[in-house]
Amino acid sequence: MRIVCKDVTAEMLYDVLHDTSYRKKWDANMVETYDIGRLTVNADNRDFVTMRSWLPLGNDYMIINYSVKHPQHPPKKDYVRAVSLLTGYLIQSNGATSSTLYYLTQVDPRGSLPKWVVNRVSQFVAPKAMRKIYKASLKYPEWKRKHNPTLKPWMFPEQNTLPTINLSELTLQRADSLENIDESCVSEEKTVHSDDEET
Secondary structure, three states, X not given: OEEEEEOOOHHHHHHHHHXXXXXXXXXXXXXXXXXXXXXXXXXXXXXXOEEEEEXXXXXXXXXXXXXXXXXXXXXXXXXXXOEEEEEEEEEEEOOOXXXXXXXXXXXXXXXXXXHHHXXXXXXXXXXXXXXXXHHHXXXXXXXXXXXXXXXXXXXXXXXXXXXEOOHHHOEEOOHHHOOOXXXXXXXXXXXXXXXXXXX
């Protein structure tokens, strides 16, 4: 997919896609997000569970993620764990005040939905999501001025205080090794995400 974002710089779009505090304001589909650690200064591991990497490319930017298994973050009760085989954003600058966002995703939502339903729904959901990202980007500068305006660990690695994850703890979730997970019997345990946050 592709959308041209007039009056939105490539850097601003990059910030919107990274800023999880802001995403909670505009993305009603996001139930919860938190970072559990980092592998390098430009890669982290997020519950879905994915490993996300990003790279500024001059005036352009790239964000890519794919699913991994993490032993301390098993599937949760009452949730079907989807698998991102590959998802990515490419943000290209179109000059000082415009950019183009490209989005590619190959996701297996798992569960019992027939493939034709998933494919049909994705024709409507993805374009709507792209428009929401664009609209959120237009409002981001005003919001960010009031909410930690200098905090951008995706741009300034020294701001990233996440613990480092040992790569040997992760297992790549490959398409040819997807498990049929019956999550109806998974026990619900309390998980601590930070010193003051518990679910």
